Amino acid sequence: MQAPSYDAVLESCIELVAKSRKxxxxxxxxxxxxxxxxxxxxDMINLSFEVEELFDVQIPDESLSSIHTVEDMARGVSxxxxxxxxxxxxxxx
Amino acid sequence: xxxxxRVVITGAGCVTAIGNSVPEFCESLFASRSGIAPIExxxxxxxxxxxxAQVKNFLAESFLPFSLILLTERSAQFGLVAAKQAxxxxxxxxxxxxxxxxxxxxxxxxxxxxxxxxxxxLYNRQGRVHPFTVPRVMASSGASQISILFGITGPVLNFxxxxxxxxxxxxxxxxxxxxxxxxxxxxxxxxxxLTYGFLKAWEALRVVSPTSCRPFSAARDGMTLGEGxxxxxxxxxxxxxxxxxxxxxxLCGFGMSSDxxxxxxxxxxxxxxxxxxALSDAQxxxxxxxxxxxxxxxxxxxxxxxxxxIQEVFGEAGGCPPVSSTKALHGHTIGAAGAIEAxxxxxxxxxxxxxxxxxxxxxxxxxxxxxxxxxxxxxxSSALSNSFAFGGLNASLLFSKHEG
Numbered sequence: 001m002q003a004p005s006y007d008a009v010l011e012s013c014i015e016l017v018a019k020s021r022k023x024x025x026x027x028x029x030x031x032x033x034x035x036x037x038x039x040x041x042x043d044m045i046n047l048s049f050e051v052e053e054l055f056d057v058q059i060p061d062e063s064l065s066s067i068h069t070v071e072d073m074a075r076g077v078s079x080x081x082x083x084x085x086x087x088x089x090x091x092x093x
Numbered sequence: 094x095x096x097x098x099r100v101v102i103t104g105a106g107c108v109t110a111i112g113n114s115v116p117e118f119c120e121s122l123f124a125s126r127s128g129i130a131p132i133e134x135x136x137x138x139x140x141x142x143x144x145x146a147q148v149k150n151f152l153a154e155s156f157l158p159f160s161l162i163l164l165t166e167r168s169a170q171f172g173l174v175a176a177k178q179a180x181x182x183x184x185x186x187x188x189x190x191x192x193x194x195x196x197x198x199x200x201x202x203x204x205x206x207x208x209x210x211x212x213x214x215l216y217n218r219q220g221r222v223h224p225f226t227v228p229r230v231m232a233s234s235g236a237s238q239i240s241i242l243f244g245i246t247g248p249v250l251n252f253x254x255x256x257x258x259x260x261x262x263x264x265x266x267x268x269x270x271x272x273x274x275x276x277x278x279x280x281x282x283x284x285x286x287l288t289y290g291f292l293k294a295w296e297a298l299r300v301v302s303p304t305s306c307r308p309f310s311a312a313r314d315g316m317t318l319g320e321g322x323x324x325x326x327x328x329x330x331x332x333x334x335x336x337x338x339x340x341x342x343x344l345c346g347f348g349m350s351s352d353x354x355x356x357x358x359x360x361x362x363x364x365x366x367x368x369x370x371a372l373s374d375a376q377x378x379x380x381x382x383x384x385x386x387x388x389x390x391x392x393x394x395x396x397x398x399x400x401x402x403i404q405e406v407f408g409e410a411g412g413c414p415p416v417s418s419t420k421a422l423h424g425h426t427i428g429a430a431g432a433i434e435a436x437x438x439x440x441x442x443x444x445x446x447x448x449x450x451x452x453x454x455x456x457x458x459x460x461x462x463x464x465x466x467x468x469x470x471x472x473x474s475s476a477l478s479n480s481f482a483f484g485g486l487n488a489s490l491l492f493s494k495h496e497g
Contacts, residue, residue, distance in 0.1 A: 022159050045224045046163070053221070 003078075003085040009055070010074035016050055017070055030071035051077055057084060100270045101333050101495055102341040104185060104326030105436055106178025108171040108283075109423045110146035110319050114178060118423075119440050123468060125449045127422045129305050129317050138289050142301045145287050146319030146424025164228055165238055166204030171322030171429070172235035172283030173242060183326040185277055186243055188336055195275040196240045196249045197266040198324075199258030199282030201428035202291065203232035209290045232428075235283050235322075247275050253428070256388070258282050259323070260431025260480035260488035264347035266327050267490075276329055281432035283322030292318065298357070306391030306425070307452035308418035309400065309464055316390040319424020323432035325439075340495040342439040345475070346375025352485025359395055359481055364388075364402035367487035368477065372406075375491045377475055379407045382414050382491070384447055384476040386438040389418020390425055391452075399481060400460050413462035415471065417450035431480040435490055438478040442494045447471050 004012075010030060018025040021037050028037075034044060044067065048059050051073060057080040059067075067073050107114065110128025111121035121128070132145045153162050153170045156177060165173065176196075180186060185194065207229035214220030228234060233251035240249045248269065252261040259282025266280035295301050295318060302315035325341075333340055348370025352363035372379065385407070388399055407413040419437045426433055437448055450464045473494040480488045 042164070042225075042228075049221070049224045 003081045006074065006078045009078045009081070010071070012054060013051060013070050013074045013077065016054065017047060020047055020050065028070060030074070031069050033069050035068070055081055057081060098271045098273060099330035100267050100327050100344045101330045102325050102344060102439055103328055103333050103338045104179040104183030105323070105341060105439070106175035106182070107321065107323040107433060107436055108148055108151060108174050109321035109323070109433055110148055111423050113148065113151060115436070118436065119444070122419065122422065122437055122440060122448050123444065123446050125422065125451050125468065127451060128319070129421070129424055132287070134289070140292055141296055142303045144302070144305050144317055146317060147287060148320055161238060161242065164225055165234060166207035166229040166285065168200060168202070168204050168283050168285035169235035169238055171285060171320070172198055172200070172281065172324065173238055175281060175283065175322040175324040176239045176279050179279060179324040179326045180243060183328070183338055185279070185326050185328070189277050191244050191246045193247060193276040194245045195247045195266055195269055195278040196236050196245055197252070197262045197269070197278055197280045198236040198239070198250070199252045199254070199260070199262035199428045199431060200232045200235055200284060201253045201255050201258045202284055202286045204230040204234060204285070205288040205291050206285055209288045239279060245279070254486045255482035255484055256425065256427055256430050257480040257482035257486045257488040258428035258431065260435065260478065260490055261349065263325060263327070263344070263432060263435055264349065264488055264490055267344045267347050270327055270329055276332065278327045279324050280327055281322065281324035282429040284426050284428040285320045286318060286427050287320050300392050302391060305452065306421050308387065308389035308391040308420055309396050309450060309453045309457055309460060311455045311457045313391045313393065313396060313457070316392050316425045317420070319426040321423060321426045321433055322429050323436045325432065325435065342442045343493045343495050344490065345493045346371040346377065346491030348372070348374055348489045350487045352487070354485050356484050359398040359485065361398045361402040361405060363485050363487045364399055364479065364481050365405050367489040368402065368406045368479070371477065371489040371491040375475070375493070377491065381475045382407065382477050383471055383474040384414055384438070384441055385416045386434050386441070386448070386476065386478045387416050387418045388479045388481045389420055389450070391420060395481065396457065397459070399479065400462070404461055407462070409461040410463070415447055415463050415465045417448050417465040419448050421451035431478070431488060434480070435478045438476045439492050442473040442476050442492055445470050445473050
C-alpha cells in the first residue's frame with residue numbers, strides 16, 4: 001500500500017484538529033500552534049490518539065512534548081507512516 | 094445538643110425517565126406516569142428481562158459545552174445538567190463565595206458507557222483504549238466536573254455506597270452545613286447503569302423483574318433498573334430566608350446504619366436503626382411523620398425487610414403514615430436513587446400530594462401499613478425518604494414542610 005503524501009497527511013491533521021476544536025479547517029494553518037487553539041495536555045493526548053487511530057501509527061510518548069503546531073504533528077505522523085511502510089516492504093513474505 | 098443551624102432546600106434539578114426537569118418530573122410523579130419501557134437491544138444481545146427506565150430526549154450538547162461533553166460520560170452529564178438546573182433556580186453562586194460551598198454527590202457504578210465499549214474493543218481486536226476513558230469512568234467524575242463548571246472550591250466528595258450513595262451524599266452535605274463547615278451545598282447523585290454488560294450482570298443476580306417492578310405487591314417479581322440524576326441545593330435556613338429565595342422544604346434529620354450481615358440480603362434491624370436515628374437527629378417522633386417514601390425496590394427480600402422495619406418504627410395500620418415507593422415510575426437508579434426519591438419526597442411536602450405506589454395491587458397480605466393507592470392530598474408535616482443498599486448500607490433522610 002502506498003503511503004499518503006505529506007500534504008495529504010497535513011490536510012487530514014488540519015481537518016481532525018478543526019473537528020476536535022469545533023473550528024473551520026480554513027481557520028487553521030500548518031503553523032497554527034496548539035497553545036493558540038487553547039489545547040491543554042489532555043487535549044493533546046486526545047488529538048494524538050485520534051491521529052494514531054486515523055493513520056494506524058503509534059506516536060512515542062517522548063515525542064508528544066515536541067508537537068507544538070499542526071505542522072509538527074503532520075511531520076511526525078508522516079515520518080511514522082514512512083517508517084512503517086519501509087518496515088512492511090522489508091519484511092519477508 | 095440542639096442544633097442551632099437549620100438547613101433548607103432552595104433549588105432542585107433532575108434528569109430522569111419521567112422528566113428532564115423538576116416541573117416535568119413533578120407532573121409525571123403525581124400523574125403516576127411511568128418511564129419504564131422496553132429496552133432496545135442489538136440483534137445479538139439477549140436479556141431475560143425487557144424493561145428499564147431510560148432517560149429520553151437527553152441532549153447533553155443543549156446544556157453543556159463540547160469540551161465538557163468530550164471529557165464526561167452519560168452518568169456525570171446527568172449530574173451536571175441537574176446541578177445546573179438546581180444552581181440556576183437557587184441563584185446559589187450569586188450569593189455564596191466559592192469556598193463556602195460543597196459539592197457532595199453519590200455515584201456507585203461510574204461511567205459504564207465509557208468503559209464497556211473500550212473493553213470490548215480491547216478483547217475483540219486488540220484495539221486501543223480511548224485516552225479519556227479514566228476521566229470519563231471515574232465515579233467521582235460528576236462531583237469534580239460540577240465543581241469545575243461552577244468554580245466551587247469548598248469540599249468536593251463522591252459517595253459510592255451502592256443504592257444509598259446519594260442519600261448518604263445529601264445527608265452528609267446536610268450535616269456539613271449544620272456543623273458550620275460550609276454554608277451551602279450542591280448535593281445529589283447520578284447514575285447511567287443501563288449498559289448491556291451491566292444489565293447482564295444484574296440478570297445473573299436474578300433480582301430483576303421479567304415484567305416491571307411492583308413494590309410491595311403480592312405479585313412482585315423483582316426490581317427494574319433505571320438511570321438518571323438529581324441535585325438539590327442545601328443551605329443554611331436563616332441565610333436562605335434573608336436571600337428571599339423560594340424554599341422547597343427543610344432537611345431536618347439524617348440517620349445511617351449498617352446491617353453488618355450480608356452483601357445482598359437485607360434484614361430489618363439496620364433500617365430500623367437508620368430511621369430511628371433520622372428521627373432522633375431531627376428531634377421528632379414517629380407520629381410527626383406523615384409520609385414515607387420507601388426504598389421499595391420490588392424484590393422479595395427488600396420489601397419484606399423494609400416493611401417489617403417500617404412497622405417496627407411507626408407501628409401498624411392506623412399508627413403508620415402512608416407509604417409509597419416511586420420506583421415503578423423512575424426505576425431503580427442505584428447511586429441516583431436516594432436523590433431522585435428525596436426530590437419526590439420534598440415535592441410531596443411542597444404540593445401536599447402523596448405519590449401513588451404504582452403496581453402495588455394486589456398488595457402483599459403480610460403488609461400491615463397503608464400504601465398510597467390513589468392520588469391523594471395530605472397534611473404535610475414531616476416525610477421520610479429511605480435508601481437501603483446492597484451490603485446493608487442504610488440511610489434515611491427526614492424532611493419537614495417549611496414554615497415560611
